[in-house]
Amino acid sequence: MRNQLAARNFMLGRKALLGLACMAAGLLPAINALPSSAQATAAQPDHDIVGTWQGTLHVPAAESNPGIDLRVVNKITRTDAGALKVVDYSIDQGGQGMTATSASFKDGVFKYAIEMIDGSYEGKMAGDGKSISGTWTQSSHSLPLLLERATPETEWTIPKPPPTLPPMAAEANPSFEVATVKPSKPDEPGKLFGVSGHRIRTVNTTLMDLITFAYDVQQKQVVGAPSWADSEKFDIEGEPDQPGVPNRAQLRGMFQKLLADRFQLKFHKDKKELSAYVLTVAKGGPKMTKNESNPNSLPGLFFRGLGVLTVRNATMGDFVQLMQSAVLDRPVVDQTGLTGKWNFLLKWTPDESQFGGMGVRVPPPSNAADAPPPLFTAMPEQLGLKLEAGKAEVETMVLDHVEKPSAN
Numbered sequence: 001m002r003n004q005l006a007a008r009n010f011m012l013g014r015k016a017l018l019g020l021a022c023m024a025a026g027l028l029p030a031i032n033a034l035p036s037s038a039q040a041t042a043a044q045p046d047h048d049i050v051g052t053w054q055g056t057l058h059v060p061a062a063e064s065n066p067g068i069d070l071r072v073v074n075k076i077t078r079t080d081a082g083a084l085k086v087v088d089y090s091i092d093q094g095g096q097g098m099t100a101t102s103a104s105f106k107d108g109v110f111k112y113a114i115e116m117i118d119g120s121y122e123g124k125m126a127g128d129g130k131s132i133s134g135t136w137t138q139s140s141h142s143l144p145l146l147l148e149r150a151t152p153e154t155e156w157t158i159p160k161p162p163p164t165l166p167p168m169a170a171e172a173n174p175s176f177e178v179a180t181v182k183p184s185k186p187d188e189p190g191k192l193f194g195v196s197g198h199r200i201r202t203v204n205t206t207l208m209d210l211i212t213f214a215y216d217v218q219q220k221q222v223v224g225a226p227s228w229a230d231s232e233k234f235d236i237e238g239e240p241d242q243p244g245v246p247n248r249a250q251l252r253g254m255f256q257k258l259l260a261d262r263f264q265l266k267f268h269k270d271k272k273e274l275s276a277y278v279l280t281v282a283k284g285g286p287k288m289t290k291n292e293s294n295p296n297s298l299p300g301l302f303f304r305g306l307g308v309l310t311v312r313n314a315t316m317g318d319f320v321q322l323m324q325s326a327v328l329d330r331p332v333v334d335q336t337g338l339t340g341k342w343n344f345l346l347k348w349t350p351d352e353s354q355f356g357g358m359g360v361r362v363p364p365p366s367n368a369a370d371a372p373p374p375l376f377t378a379m380p381e382q383l384g385l386k387l388e389a390g391k392a393e394v395e396t397m398v399l400d401h402v403e404k405p406s407a408n
Contacts, residue, residue: 047108047125047128047129048129049076049084049105049110049125050076050077050078051076051149051150052073052074052075052076052149052150052155053073053074053076053132053147053148053149053150054071054072054073054074054147054148054150054155054156055071055072055145055146055147055148056069056070056071056072056145057069057070057072057136057143057145058143058144059143068092069092070090070092070093071090071091071092071156072088072089072090072091072136072145072147073088073089073091073150073155073156073158074086074087074088074089074112074147075087075089075097076103083103084103084104084105084112085099085100085103086099086100086103086112087099087100088100088112088114089158091156091157091158091159094159094161094162095158095159095160095161096161097158098114098116098117099114100112100113100114101113101114101115101116108124108125109122109123109124109125110122110123110124110125110132110134115310115345116310116312116343116345117138117304117310118138118139118304118308118310118345118347119136119137119138119139120136120137120138121134121135121136121137121145122134122135122137123135123145123147129149130148130149131146131147131148131149132146132147132148133146134146134147138304139304139305139308162197165197165198165244165245166243166244166245167244167245167247167296167297168240168242168243168244168245168246168247168250169242169244170247172242172244172246172250173250173253174240174241174242174246174250174253174254175240175241175254175257176200176238176239176240176241176254176257176258177238177239177240177241178238178239179236179237179238179258179262180236180237180238180408181234181235181236181258181262181405181406181408182234182235182408183232183233183234183235184203184204184205184233184234184235185235188203188204188235189204190203190204191203191204191205191209191358191359192204192205193205193209193213195245195246195251195298197245198239198240198243198245199237199238199239200236200237200238200239200240200246200251200254201235201236201237202234202235202236203235204233204235205233205234205235205236206229206230206231206232206233206234207225207226207228207229207230207232207234207263207402208222208225208229208230209325209357210234210236210255210258210259210263211225211229211259211265211397212321212324212325212357213252213255213321213325214252214255214256214258214259215252215256215397216252216317216321217331217395217396217397218324218325218328218330218331218332219325219357220274220329220330220331221274221331221394221395221396221397222396222397222399223270223396223397223398223399224398224399224400225399225402226399226402228404229402232404234405236258238258240254245297245298247296247298248298248299248318251298261406262405262406263402263403263404263405264401264402264403264406265399265401265402266399266400266401266402267397267398267399267400268398268400269395269396269397269398270395270396270398271393271394271395271396272393272394272396273391273392273393273394274330274331274391274392274393274394274396275330275389275390275391276330276331276332276333276389276390276391276392276394277324277328277330277331277332277333277387277388277389277390278332278333278335278387278388278389278390278392279316279320279332279333279334279335279336279385279386279387280335280336280385280386280388281336281337281338281384281385281386282379282380282383282384282385282386283380284384285384286336286338286342286383286384286385287344287382287383287384288342288343288344288383288384288385289342289343289344290340290341290342290343291312291313291314291340291341291342291343293313294313297313298313299311299312299313299314299315299318299341300312300313300314301314301318301319301322306350306355306360306362306363307347307348307349307350307372307375308345308346308347309322309345309346309347310345311342311343311344311345311346312343313341313342313343314341314342314343315339315340315341315342316334316336316338316342317334319342320332320333320334324357325357326355326357326358327350327354327355327357327358327375328354328357329353329354329356331392331394332387333392333394336385344382344383345382346378346379346382346383347372347378347382348372348373348374348375348377348378348379349365349366349371349372349373349374350362350375351365351374351375354375375387
């Protein structure tokens, strides 16, 4: 929801993201003098929370991120069983609603959380039942948010979602109809592979990024790359030459053709025993949620900061590809045996060996008592998955020829 809170983070609105994503050092600046719920007037017991509530997040400027106001709308109802249901809309960011993972209203205190964006809200209702004074928190950074009860006359209009394009035919073998490849801006932060409708876009991607995505390999599996393969960055924009939204395999095929055409890539395959990480199911089984909605859509894997990863509609293969290309320093071998697509949030404190694929320098680990655990502890605790170092025979790509991209 709050993708602009993340100072140029990995999200591309709520569009599908895959493979790599972009990175920001921090989501929000520290905020002082946040309103204390203890200062709010006690709510009267006869005021119900059900209804439409709205307010504006005032995000201050920070570095290259300009200040911005984001209007938030909460539609609050109760289920037949009496449970609270909150649908949250950020109407200046497309307005697509997200249902809260948890919600409660007790003794005048309103709380809800949205796991997908690692966000939560807590506030105290005023005595007249017309406002809630509280704090929006996302990835440990906070901003004040005053929600006011809306009427049919005062409530903001929620934008209609853009039309959904149908998936590309499964048997289609698309290419880029037209693709522009140009050097990235020197001061452009982050990194992105994104699909928005029929448009495909990358930002700040190196030759190595393109190869590891297109061929689903880790950087150490690529042999004979030129010196500029990891330093010179490119932005790519294009559309497929066939209708519909391509799936992940079709996207990879499109980038394979682009590498051959514009970078003159030629290679042969070999096998080699390498240090690797082996991914298995931990004792007790997986703790992730099976994705049951729109399974044919593209996976969404994006970071909201170092060590805060949201995954939606992704296979274990999608997860492994991201971890080995962006986070870890060696290939990852999936031995979970898990099929289907999954949703989860993974939070950990990274160490200096991680995020080399993003070109990011990891700061020293936090000594805070509430800091997330290291990756190898967080995965079994939060996901029910285990990651162990070992050796495995993996396929390698030996580059025979590659050139800097041809002109558009």
